[in-house]
Amino acid sequence: MVLNGKKLQVAQLLLVVMPAFVLFGYNQSGVGGLLSLRNFAETFPEMDTVTTEGAEKSHKKTIQGTVVAMFTIGALLGAFSCSWFGDKLGRRKMIFLAGILTLIGEILQCSSFHIAQFIVGRFILGWGVGQLSATVPVWQSECSGTKNRGAHTVLDGCFISLGYLLESWINLGFFEINFGPVQWRIPLVFPIFVSIMLMSCVFLIPESPRWLCRKGRGEQARANLARFRGLAQDDPLVATEIGGIELALEETGHSAASMKDIFTMGKDKLFYRFMLCILLQLLQQMCGSNLISVYATILFQDSLGMSPELSRVLTGACLTWKFLSCFVAFFTIDRFGRRILFIISGFGMASCMMSLAICTSFPDTNTGAMGAAAFFIFAFNFFVPIGFLGCNFLYCTEVAPMRLRVPMASISTANHWLWNFVVVMITPVAVNTIGYRYFIVYAVISATIVPLVYFFYPETMGRSLEELEMLFAESPSIMSIVRESKRKPAEGGLVTQHLREKIGKDDDDDDEVEYKV
Structure with missing residues (x-):
């Protein structure tokens, strides 16, 4: 490919970044909408919550959560593995390797007849997606210019949402077919073609x-x-x-010569920068983003008492709305900065989660309360992508030092997947046991985003990665870094x-x- 400038950057986004993060979103939420299908339950009776009741149903919901969460365990280890291999192989080879793993996992998953094979497929698939989530944002930020680095990297969140959107509508389409295993096997086949596209195109784009x-x-x-x-x-x-x-x-x-230096302060304040990444990725998960994206169908059906078909329609509409909301960040991140987007997003998510808890505290016979709850699920999906569906990955690559950018990004991304596992694992059980109180936990955590970002997170907009390096090294204290970052770059x-x-x-x-x- 003989492309230069903007055409090359667009090719990078469409041929590599988009398929990588569509795989992220599609495969993360790809099983959540299939769990209530009768044929899926018959094929994997260990996860059958369709024909069971009481204690047996509660037990199988735990197994269900574990199987779905195997994807995130694989992603955690995959992201962490980039600490050792990411800088040795380079960005493109690492992405190609991740593409191979996603392809293997998808083939195993869609051809499963036993739960053991399904679990192995989920794990390998997650490993590949974890490597993509740790490597692709680093590659993007290292190739992008200062003025458009935010817009380019925040598109990751748009593509994740595109994956959610495709998964929800494809699942709905095959749900209507109602033809046995076709209902769930064909939706699991779709990402195979995306993995092949990713592997075919990655070496067409120059290395970082x-x-x-x-x-x-x-x-x-x-x-x-x-x-x-x-x-x-x-x-x-x-x-x-x-x-x-x-x-x-x-x-x-x-x-910054070795990975152990991450845990020391020193002149470059490495530990402070590391904690910025770790805390940001923790908050991204514990705000409840994946609670809504992965289990939206179950929330509409079980918590709000809606029919299976209506639940899937609303899930598709909700995730389509989330995809469209991603473009708010695309058009504002390089104009207003990262801090203001984090703060607005945190405040909005906290408000929606608290409102959702109040609405679901009423009996499910109260149609007005259930309608309001559905509204706040949509509102929540408006606020999430403003600051926590792409901007968080960008920020971690910006504050990380050059020599430790991949290790720091991979460890913080592994932390992202760790808390993703916690949310995916406990949600079926928590919704079944504590009900509306579960949303209060996310409301409180989301509310902490506002003071944390205001006092401790420096602004990175408008500065090259090398300028940010010097900002951390030359400022005498953490507060002075935050204060200096608010000023216009020299x-x-x-x-x-x-x-x-x-x-x-x-x-x-x-x-x-x-x-x-």
């Missing part, structure tokens, strides 16, 4: 220039960066950006200023600056 610089392949890094920016290789802007990358590598090389950027100082040129003579690398 920042990864190439770290591996000492400067000329190839310069060529790839020029293609992503749509400029000639000898353009001063390309030379400046490559120089900034190499400068950041030089200045942080000693303090004209020309910190990296350009540092390059000029190292080269010894006059800052005022912009027309005659010679950029050395």
